[in-house]
Amino acid sequence: xxxxxxxxxxxxxxxxxxxxxxxxxxxxxxxxxxxxxxxxxxxxxxxxxxxxxxxxxxxxxxxxxxxxxxxxxxxxxxxxxxxxxxxxxxxxxxxxxxxxxxxxxxxxxxxxxxxxxxxxxxxxxxxxxxxxxxxxxxxxxxxxxxxxxxxxxxxxxxxxxxxxxxxxxxxxxxxxxxxxxxxxxxxxxxxxxxxxxxxxxxxxxxxxxxxxxxxxxxxxxxxxxxxxxxxxxxxxxxxxxxxxxxxxxxxxxxxxxxxxxxxxxxxxxxxxxxxxxxxxxxxxxxxxxxxx
Amino acid sequence: xxxxxxxxxxxxxxxxxxxxxxxxxxxxxxxxxxxxxxxxxxxxxxxxxxxxxxxxxxxxxxxxxxxxxxxxxxxxxxxxxxxxxxxxxxxxxxxxxxxxxxxxxxxxxxxxxxxxxxxxxxxxxxxxxxxxxxxxxxxxxxxxxxxxxxxxxxxxxxxxxxxxxxxxxxxxxxxxxxxxxxxxxxxxxxxxxxxxxxxxxxxxxxxxxxxxxxxxxxxxxxxxxxxxxxxxxxxxxxxxxxxxxxxxxxxxxxxxxxxxxxxxxxxxxxxxxxxxxxxxxxxxxxxxxxxxxxxxxxxxxxxxxxxxxxxxxxxxxxxxxxxxxxxxxxxxxxxxx
Numbered sequence: 001x002x003x004x005x006x007x008x009x010x011x012x013x014x015x016x017x018x019x020x021x022x023x024x025x026x027x028x029x030x031x032x033x034x035x036x037x038x039x040x041x042x043x044x045x046x047x048x049x050x051x052x053x054x055x056x057x058x059x060x061x062x063x064x065x066x067x068x069x070x071x072x073x074x075x076x077x078x079x080x081x082x083x084x085x086x087x088x089x090x091x092x093x094x095x096x097x098x099x100x101x102x103x104x105x106x107x108x109x110x111x112x113x114x115x116x117x118x119x120x121x122x123x124x125x126x127x128x129x130x131x132x133x134x135x136x137x138x139x140x141x142x143x144x145x146x147x148x149x150x151x152x153x154x155x156x157x158x159x160x161x162x163x164x165x166x167x168x169x170x171x172x173x174x175x176x177x178x179x180x181x182x183x184x185x186x187x188x189x190x191x192x193x194x195x196x197x198x199x200x201x202x203x204x205x206x207x208x209x210x211x212x213x214x215x216x217x218x219x220x221x222x223x224x225x226x227x228x229x230x231x232x233x234x235x236x237x238x239x240x241x242x243x244x245x246x247x248x249x250x251x252x253x254x255x256x257x258x259x260x261x262x263x264x265x266x267x268x269x270x271x272x273x274x275x276x277x278x279x280x281x282x283x284x285x286x287x288x289x290x291x292x
Numbered sequence: 293x294x295x296x297x298x299x300x301x302x303x304x305x306x307x308x309x310x311x312x313x314x315x316x317x318x319x320x321x322x323x324x325x326x327x328x329x330x331x332x333x334x335x336x337x338x339x340x341x342x343x344x345x346x347x348x349x350x351x352x353x354x355x356x357x358x359x360x361x362x363x364x365x366x367x368x369x370x371x372x373x374x375x376x377x378x379x380x381x382x383x384x385x386x387x388x389x390x391x392x393x394x395x396x397x398x399x400x401x402x403x404x405x406x407x408x409x410x411x412x413x414x415x416x417x418x419x420x421x422x423x424x425x426x427x428x429x430x431x432x433x434x435x436x437x438x439x440x441x442x443x444x445x446x447x448x449x450x451x452x453x454x455x456x457x458x459x460x461x462x463x464x465x466x467x468x469x470x471x472x473x474x475x476x477x478x479x480x481x482x483x484x485x486x487x488x489x490x491x492x493x494x495x496x497x498x499x500x501x502x503x504x505x506x507x508x509x510x511x512x513x514x515x516x517x518x519x520x521x522x523x524x525x526x527x528x529x530x531x532x533x534x535x536x537x538x539x540x541x542x543x544x545x546x547x548x549x550x551x552x553x554x555x556x557x558x559x560x561x562x563x564x565x566x567x568x569x570x571x572x573x574x575x576x577x578x579x580x581x582x583x584x585x586x587x588x589x590x591x592x593x594x595x596x597x598x599x600x601x602x603x604x605x606x607x608x609x610x611x612x613x614x615x616x617x618x619x620x621x622x623x624x625x626x627x628x629x
Contacts, residue, residue, distance in 0.1 A: 092363055099598065108588070226425070263429070274410075274414060
């Protein structure tokens, strides 16, 4: 029975990784920016959700959809317009700028929160349901289900709508798609907006089960990159499956070896995949990384 | 993923007097005198010490990142190797200082060569992500093993430290910086430096002209790692205590050193240490001034400077200085006519 518990908890952690990785992968695949600050938007989402609950008595699951996601979209669009847009030609400066964002957001929140950890309350917080003899934490189950829902919605959006198709076109070949009359600047704004909105939403959904600290965001960024590499650049489906895979591997490594070594195990795996299959399990090619 | 690398230091010609040994000695002498003058009391002395040490680390990183164009966010690993080698041999084996430092350098070179093969198959952002992951593995291993003393870290006994005199440390760190700068200058004046710059600017062309990019990158990595390890050893001897989360920290060491180099001027001789000299003591000073009132203001300021540098000063302080110099020269020349 132990193994079932390990697998289920790995699955639930994987849901968190997948949720964060989907947004990261969208930026990476479409705009070609390795956004090291993605985790900080998760962290910001957590703290704003906390503020909304203490001041307006809003349940995190309501504010995630109604307030956090739109705010995240606006913030993402602003970050793109003010910073990233000017650096599109220079990958190294992008990395530096996103590290600058990490320093700014972490320390902004640190000075406002005075370094205290914050956690929100919800009717489901701390509750579990019993499925096949295994206790499953409801807040984490909600995240996993939300990640799956978001991935499915995003795939539909990318494949079925004209804007989504334009996004895929820009991801494939920005210059040619511009010649075809697609405004790649608008597509990039939209991509950043959606991606940061997802990150912030992930943060909001995390608050009932995780305490918000200023460093929590940076802790998520490497698992998320590992998921992106494993699942393939620009592949939403890959991010979902990769996230769950990384979560399960982490759980198993913690169970079979030592909980402290779980990171080392999947980082090593990440390095191996990065070297052997740089396109990931679902990515078609790094250069023309396909979406969905 | 092919990258169009921003040509960061194209404007500095290789004939520049700043890249002669005479200019180097002159510059270092001025720096030494200024550093000594500022360090009137222990507090300012400690600020200058940090500036010189991180200056040396930034210069060491610049050999791989600036000249060879490979952005490593994992140099904390080599700081850690240098620190652990000295701290462990001192506390467990009763070794002297110098053998411990040399051991650290040897291990760092070996590790750098060993991970070169997988890591240099990655390009641009992927290389950076790979080094970041490498650094996290190192941290989790350092925390896991018992012979590294786990999360407790290592406290070097007071009587085992070579010296605790701030004034002597000022000299040591100054010597370290001079050594790193000298090594950089020696490299870029020689054949290897040209090879490195050619690999950075256009890898395909470099390979077509008979240079093996992997070999050049590996050599640059090994040299950079060795110098970084030396800095890590000195750092732990200076602090007297090794906290793995501080020494192997990505944000405070691994990503911070490249940022210093960037803000100073990537791929230039003087830029990286100039960046460190202003920023490291500057943020320590801010931290001291606002301690207790505004947490996080020092690093937040670093972040803002960083974003502004990426947006408006891609050539860093040094590039801005050069631009100012050219502008001043034009004014002076115009005045004579």
